[in-house]
Amino acid sequence: MKKIALITGATSGIGEATANLLAENNFNLILTGRREDRLSDLKEKIQHESGSEVLTLKFDIRNSAETEQAINSLPDNWKNIDVLINNAGLAVGFSSIADGATDDWGRMIDTNIKGLLYITRLVSQQMVKRGEGHIVNISSIAGRETYPMGNVYCATKHAVQSLTKGLRLDFLKHGLKVSSVCPGAVDTEFALVRYKGNEERAREVYKGYTPLNAEDVAETILFVVTRPKHVNIDDILVMPTDQAYSRDFNRNET
Incomplete structure (x- = not known):
């Protein structure tokens, strides 16, 4: 029987790449996001290219009521989320x-x-009842360090790191796995969103070196969620070869 993985923010970047890769590796998927057209396209693509089943949920994860309504709407055969x-x-x-x-x-x-x-509160409830499950938080190098002008973003990712540790402690007695995956620079929509659609400024972020791509991070996530039952990857940092720490890059300036 295939495991069920729920991926938030699945309409682009790391989420989309992870959805594609997990579908290729024997997972059925619940994909969430705010862009319904992208969710539909991704569902069609995955079901066409793999034998995996896909269920999509369109809602804004910032809204507690919407999130609860979406999770509560899951059919019975989709409620036992493994990852x-x-x-x-x-x-x-x-x-x-x-x-x-x-x-x-x-x-x-x-x-x-x-x-x-x-979403973690809601999904973890059924995991605790079953005595198994895996929660993977996608954090960042910004959760390990703080860099100039990144103040609030870095603070949120430091919070993700702390919450990951708290979840690990809370769920230890229930047999749940909890992991954090911290990427360095990844060439996705991240910079475009940060700079509010300024494509030129976003391109500068990745200029002169080879960043990670979404598939690199997806492969790391796949490794984390496919370890044996007795193995938990607590925290993993994955960086481009040309990056050491948050601001240090080996850039080709020519």
């Missing part, structure tokens, strides 16, 4: 605290922290 991948997250803006936009702060806090909590 929860908390991938939904974003950075918005790049400024000092004095120049920061409070709307940007709220968007990051509501998505990266509160959204993760809303």
